[in-house]
Amino acid sequence: MQQEQEDLGKEREVLSLIKKRSGKLGALTRKRNEIHTLIDNGENTTVIEEHMKVYNFFLEEFMDVQVAVQSLLNEDERESDHTDWYEPKLISCREFIDDIETWLKQDASQDAANNVAPDAMYLTDDGNGAIFPLPSGEFPIGSMMTMGHFEVQGQPTPAAPPTPGPAPFSFSSPSASPTPVPFSFSGGPRTFPPRASGHFGKTFQRSINVGEVAGNRILTKKTLVVRFSEAEANVEAILLKAREALGQVEETFVLTDSQGNEIQDSDGTRTSQFWRQNSRKVFVLLEGEFEDLQQQRRAKVSRREDNTLLDRAEEVKVAAHLQRPSLQPAKDAMSCLVCKAVFVDPQFATCCESLVGCRVCVQRWCASSDFCLKCRAANFAANVLAVRGLSPAADFFRDFDVDA
Incomplete structure (x- = not known):
């Protein structure tokens, strides 16, 4: 209580x-x-x-x-x-x-730009390099990177009003006019960026879970927060940012979802909308750990399939005593598609989820053909798994005469 x-x-x-x-x-x-x-x-x-x-x-x-x-x-x-x-x-x-x-x-x-004297103005770039105007007052556009970031430098405007006359260039002033006044570069007219208002966020953030594999599960070791732009909203760029945040730029990593499925480059993953959804967990795994995880999961699936096949074999053995003449289809299912005999070291094809042949027969087939024995799918050699635990069932059909 x-x-x-x-x-x-x-x-x-x-x-x-x-x-x-x-x-x-x-x-x-x-x-x-x-x-x-x-x-x-x-x-x-x-x-x-x-x-x-x-x-x-x-x-x-x-x-x-x-x-x-x-x-x-x-x-x-x-x-x-x-x-x-x-x-x-x-x-x-x-x-x-x-x-x-x-x-x-x-x-x-x-x-600050509005308060700089025009005849003492110059620009600095991201590397703190200075860019000075030409005698005409224009800035040489060839020295400036497209979409580069520049800051206006120079001496402040004197307290006395400037002498009337055309200035070589000018900037917009919010108090003077709502329309930006253009200043020119040698490559053509440009306008000074307007004062920011209301619409923020040229970049986005999301959390990336640094994962480690425990058994066939992914555990979160720590969490990173990466910032990215719309142009960087893709698998390659997000991976690079994760590597940089971890200080392991030379290592090979893989991005996965919470189930361990690899996030691959596609139209769906090339938008900020996909990466901005923090409710969708994203993990970064070392490539070696990711491959280990996939191998463990394949082994688990194989064991499950082995158990299912054994259960079916037991059912067949029981049914054999009741319906002996009807065992031919079952024996055919346990027979190699190449030599037609009952399997020896049976092989399983993941492409059509079927038992296809003896180990030796499948190896000989793969040496001369790239297609599946049964469904004709390509890359057959990569889709073949060995099946263990079926020897008792194979021996049963090998010794069993269905016509008796």
């Missing part, structure tokens, strides 16, 4: 914490929507930074409640709650924070 009361009290406490956790998540969502609205309305970075402080505070409270919930769950419940419910929410929150930080940097960079 006392144990039941303790269990009931614990269950009520868990439900109370889960309700509190949902409330914290709701506060995060409302604050996120409020920040989006402020940015869409052109609010300045100072106000956004203040609201982000509140958002981060809400996130810490949400994470504290999660720790309390986890402390009351058993091991299986903890893993399910963390992976299926909490982790996708946390990744979404972190993506939002990263997007806002990117926007703040872009906004600060644009403000």
Whole structure:
């Protein structure tokens, strides 16, 4: 009775914490929507930074409640709650924070560009190399990579207003005009990127489970979080990011689902929609471990098939005493398709899921043909498995005269 009361009290406490956790998540969502609205309305970075402080505070409270919930769950419940419910929410929150930080940097960079004196302006690229304008005021587009990232550098504009006259290039100012004013490169006109608003997220995140094989199961050793763009939403790019995160770039890995099936490159896996679904578990395994897992599973299937065939053989032996004349079809099923005799070391074809012949006969067949003895499927040699445990049944039919 006392144990039941303790269990009931614990269950009520868990439900109370889960309700509190949902409330914290709701506060995060409302604050996120409020920040989006402020940015869409052109609010300045100072106000956004203040609201982000509140958002981060809400996130810490949400994470504290999660720790309390986890402390009351058993091991299986903890893993399910963390992976299926909490982790996708946390990744979404972190993506939002990263997007806002990117926007703040872009906004600060644009403000800095608007305050640089035109005659002292130059650009720096990702490698911190300087690119100076030509005497005409145009930047040499041949020195700039397509879709490269550049920052405006130079001396600030003097306090005195500049002398009226055409400037060699200019940038858009949100307070001056909603339409970006073009500045030119020697390769043609370009426009300065507009101030970010509302639409964030050129990149995405997802969790990748680093797996290890135990028996015929995959266990999670640790979890990685990788960031990728739409162009990187494919098997090859995700594998490379996982290898880099593990610091094992030279190793060969395989991506699998939770059942150990390899995730292969296809039209379906070349979109961000596939990789953004964190409810779909993705594992990364060393190629050697993946092959071991597949071998163990094939062996398990083979043992299951052996047991099924033995059971059928026993049924046939019992039926032999009752319906002796009707055993010819059964004997035919136990006969080699090459030599027509009862199997010696029977071989099983996975392509048509059938017993096909003696070991020696199948080897001779494979030496001259690539097609299955029965269904004519290609790559026959790779689809053949040895079947063990059928010797008693084979001996029975070998010695049994169905015409007697």
